[in-house]
Amino acid sequence: MATIVTELDSLQLVTVSQPLDTKRVGRPSTVVRPSQRHIAVAVYPDTDAIAIGVVALGGEVLREFRFDVESAPTAVHTVNTLQALLRGLELSDGGTVLGIGIGVPGLVDARDGVVRVAPHLDWHDEPLVDMVATATGLPTWAANDATCAVVAEGRFGQGVDEDNLVYLNGGAGGIGGGAIVGGQLLSGVNGYSGELGHMLVNSDGVHCHCGAVGCLETEVNRHDLLRVVGLADAEAGLLEQRLRDTYGTDPAVTAAVDRQLDFLGVGLRNIVNIFNPGTIVLGGFLAAVRNVTQERLQETVERSALAGPSSEVRIVSSSLDDNVLIGAGELVFRTILRDPASVSTSVSSAGSESDSEARRVAAS
Incomplete structure (x- = not known):
């Protein structure tokens, strides 16, 4: 050590x-x-904004920039926004950017960093890692946004010291998930695991963009909650407070929340029975639904899931405001921690057009 x-x-x-x-007995x-000199730049493109964070080792977001968009950004728009920010980014004490980490709300191929599909962004077969690495000259990694978030929760949030953890996030673009099983991040053959938003929760439900019927993210969604409380997408940050003010007193709001709570309970029952997690962390509007309805979600899962796996599971809300950015930063730092000497290689190769292998790296 x-x-x-x-x-x-x-x-x-x-x-x-x-x-x-120094007054304690024994050797102090x-x-x-963590130093704030050498940092990672984390990127999170979503349907309503491109978020970019300056992240230090240890999960600290030093600065965050949010670029609101009127429609879902293209991959080119995302790369250009990042490139423009990097040109104006000032680091103290001669600091350096070690690499770029990207959390994508879609399927990222772990072998080559290509975004096979990000449906809510309308991205298909976008070579995002290669695009960013070529534009910036920096080592680049990418993974699904919820995969990034579960890593952050496991290292710095509600899942610290938890070897079996599931994270489920509700955002503007739908529901994503990630799982840590036996202390190992579950990635799948191509890095596509964790698409928990597409589990079946209602066989009589509406059609999902994926082609199936009754997916979790079609039955439990932010748009319907915002609509029933009279908020626009840009006001999503007010959702939890508005739900607190109206749930239990406004029949329409109460019915909408209860309906989504029931289907979320079905999804969590499946997660508990399949993964047997010690902790399930909810983020985004899912955390708002849990917080407003207090212990009902926990009670629903304990009542409906198998007695064994449901007996000790903890369902909590995320304590990290920027878990996707933190996890995207970890895509960079985990390589550094495996091989600290690679820091000098990363810094010296940044901007080198000939060292494509150092610049084009995909992470699951």
């Missing part, structure tokens, strides 16, 4: 100092903190 800390310190990835309190432990 000391050798790793020394190596990270020499590469200026962490700072090492002595504790202020050194204090190790």
Whole structure:
């Protein structure tokens, strides 16, 4: 451990100092903190905005930029926005960008970083990793947005010390999920696992864009909740408070929330029976539904799922505001932590058009 800390310190990835309190008995432990000099840039394109964060080792979002869009951004628009921001980005103390991590609301092929489909963005076979790496000259990684989020929750959020964790997020573009099973991120053959928004919850439901009927994200969606409380998409941040103000007193709101709660309970029952998680973390508007209805979701799952796996599962709301950006940053840092010496390689190769292998990396 000391050798790793020394190596990270020499590469200026962490700072090492002595504790202020030296009155304790025994040899004082050194204090190790992530450095803010060498950072990752995280990107999260969604239907209503492109979010870009400056992320430090340790999951700290130093700065966040949000570029609102009137319609879903194209892959080219996303790359151009990132490129423009990087040109104007100022880092203190001669810091460097180690790489780019991207969380995509869609299927990202782990072998080549191609976004096979991001339905709500209308992206199909977009070579996103290669596009970003070519435009920026920086090592680039990409993964599904909920996969990024479950990594962040497992390392810095509600899933710390939890080896069996499922994350389920509700956003403008639908519902995504990610799972950590036995301490390992579940990725699948091509990195496509975690499409929990497309599990069947209503055989008499409406058609989903995926071609199926009654998917979780067609029966449980943000749009219907915003509509019933009279909010526009741009006002989604007010959803939970508006639900708190009207749930239980406004019959239309109460009926809409209860309907979505029931179908969400079906989805979580399936997740509990299949994955046997210790913790399920809900993000986005799903967290709002849970928070407003208090313990009803937990009680529904405990009543409907198998007694064994439901007996100890914890259903909680995310405590991280930027878990997708944090997880996208981790796509960069996990490579650094596996091989700290690669920091010098990454920095020296940034901008080099000849070193395509260093620039084009896909992560599941």
